[in-house]
Amino acid sequence: MKKTSFTTLILAGSLVSAGPALAQTPQNAAPMPAEMQQMMKTYTPEMRQKAMALSPELKATIQQLHAGHPRRAKETTLRQIMHEILSEYQSIASALATDNAEQAAEAARRLASHRIPKGGLLPYFSLDKVNNNDLGVLPAMNTAVEGSALKLAEAADAGDMPRAAAYMSDIMTGCVACHQKFRGTPGISANLMSPASK
Numbered sequence: 078m079k080k081t082s083f084t085t086l087i088l089a090g091s092l093v094s095a096g097p098a099l100a101q102t103p104q105n106a107a108p109m110p111a112e113m114q115q116m117m118k119t120y121t122p123e124m125r126q127k128a129m130a131l132s133p134e135l136k137a138t139i140q141q142l143h144a145g146h147p148r149r150a151k152e153t154t155l156r157q158i159m160h161e162i163l164s165e166y167q168s169i170a171s172a173l174a175t176d177n178a179e180q181a182a183e184a185a186r187r188l189a190s191h192r193i194p195k196g197g198l199l200p201y202f203s204l205d206k207v208n209n210n211d212l213g214v215l216p217a218m219n220t221a222v223e224g225s226a227l228k229l230a231e232a233a234d235a236g237d238m239p240r241a242a243a244y245m246s247d248i249m250t251g252c253v254a255c256h257q258k259f260r261g262t263p264g265i266s267a268n269l270m271s272p273a274s275k
């Protein structure tokens with residue numbers, strides 16, 4: 078996987094957003110954007126503390142990412158949104174394989190304009206990942222996935238299907254990179270013996 082490509086990527090996508098309103102900010106904590114403040118009311122104290130402690134830059138990044146995704150889910154979780162994104166990716170693949178430029182462009186734009194899950198992105202990450210370092214990669218991930226999807230849509234609009242197809246691997250590189258960092262292993266069974274107790 079070409080990790081270097083991330084460094085050239087620009088900011089896009091998002092988590093949380095809006096205004097410079099201040100809440101009860103603990104020592105060292107940067108001001109919290111208004112929407113993030115609202116979302117944080119729904120977080121556990123542990124998650125809230127982690128979110129409050131993020132740097133001003135990271136909070137601004139999250140706000141920017143959020144602003145790039147104006148649609149908000151009511152109840153949908155991140156995992157469900159991810160499944161929607163996967164469906165769009167598969168739809169793009171199907172469209173490319175069948176030379177359907179309009180389907181490819183539409184699905185790619187839907188992929189890029191997914192809703193923000195209930196509560197934002199943060200509560201779906203493990204507590205130990207909610208820090209400036211780990212979350213700092215989000216813009217790069219977003220650009221890899223959504224930036225490439227939008228480029229794919231443009232190429233499809235222009236009727237350049239080979240170029241559109243080439244963006245599929247850039248998109249998947251972003252999916253894979255983000256999963257390696259943040260996804261964990263959903264769906265682990267409590268009814269299996271762990272390897273340690275074999």
Ligand code: HEC
Binds near residue numbers: 215256260
């Ligand atoms: C911002 C980081 C990030 C990006 C980018 C990302 N994912 Fe995910 N994805 C996650 C996280 C975190 C989870 C685990 C969510 C959970 O279980 O609550 C996840 C879970 C999923 C799931 C749920 C099923 C499973 O086995 O975990 C699917 C499907 C999925 N992602 C598909 C994709 C696809 C396809 C892409 C690229 C087009 C993508 N994701 C890009 C972070 C990301």
